[in-house]
Amino acid sequence: MTKPLKDETNICFGCSPNNPIGLKMEFEDDGDVCRAYYTARPEHMGWNDVVHGGLVATMLDEAMGRWLWVRNLITMTAEMTIRYSKPVPVGVRLTVESSGVSQKGKLIEMTARIILPDGSLAARARAKFLKVGPGNLPEKGDAE
Numbered sequence: 131m132t133k134p135l136k137d138e139t140n141i142c143f144g145c146s147p148n149n150p151i152g153l154k155m156e157f158e159d160d161g162d163v164c165r166a167y168y169t170a171r172p173e174h175m176g177w178n179d180v181v182h183g184g185l186v187a188t189m190l191d192e193a194m195g196r197w198l199w200v201r202n203l204i205t206m207t208a209e210m211t212i213r214y215s216k217p218v219p220v221g222v223r224l225t226v227e228s229s230g231v232s233q234k235g236k237l238i239e240m241t242a243r244i245i246l247p248d249g250s251l252a253a254r255a256r257a258k259f260l261k262v263g264p265g266n267l268p269e270k271g272d273a274e
């Protein structure tokens with residue numbers, strides 16, 4: 131059993147409500163998809179009202195890590211590739227979504243995306259996570 135996400139010992143930069151400088155992303159689970167609606171703040175900017183690319187990566191990484199965590203898959207990010215298709219603006223409601231792709235042994239492939247309010251794709255990640263604990267990716271359609 132994983133620790134509850136609201137545990138006061140959780141100081142995750144991406145999702146903890148207890149980390150004063152964290153993003154404080156709040157995710158919901160919708161079937162095979164993990165989703166957050168998130169509005170980046172001015173302090174997340176690189177320049178010109180555009181979210182820093184490293185933080186775009188953090189949001190995507192967090193979404194995938196969270197997807198795995200709630201399925202009791204204890205993993206670490208081993209590799210991530212990001213296609214930055216459009217600038218991600220601060221101050222607008224973003225949709226950040228993740229889903230599982232496949233598992234081969236300890237290696238789990240994941241994908242995540244950031245969608246702008248007009249429905250267009252701003253960034254997409256493909257990543258490999260390495261299991262560092264027990265558990266396997268559920269088959270599609272498995273009850274969770």
Ligand SMILES: CCCCCCCCCCCCCC(=O)SCCNC(=O)CCNC(=O)[C@H](O)C(C)(C)COP(=O)(O)OP(=O)(O)OC[C@H]1O[C@@H](n2cnc3c(N)ncnc32)[C@H](O)[C@@H]1OP(=O)(O)O
Nearest residue numbers: 133135137140142191192195196199206207208209258260
């Ligand atoms: C309390 C509440 C908390 C809430 C938090 C919830 C949300 C959390 C969200 C968090 C989100 C943020 C999350 C974060 O930020 S996680 C932090 C960022 N990531 C890291 O720090 C990871 C650092 N790296 C490592 O620790 C190790 O290298 C890992 C653990 C990844 C593997 O080290 P380990 O010693 O175990 O494995 P191994 O090296 O023997 O390799 C094992 C096998 O895997 C194969 N392999 C390895 N890499 C790759 C690759 N890239 N593509 C393809 N294959 C790869 C390798 O060839 C080998 O294959 P084989 O030879 O066996 O066939």
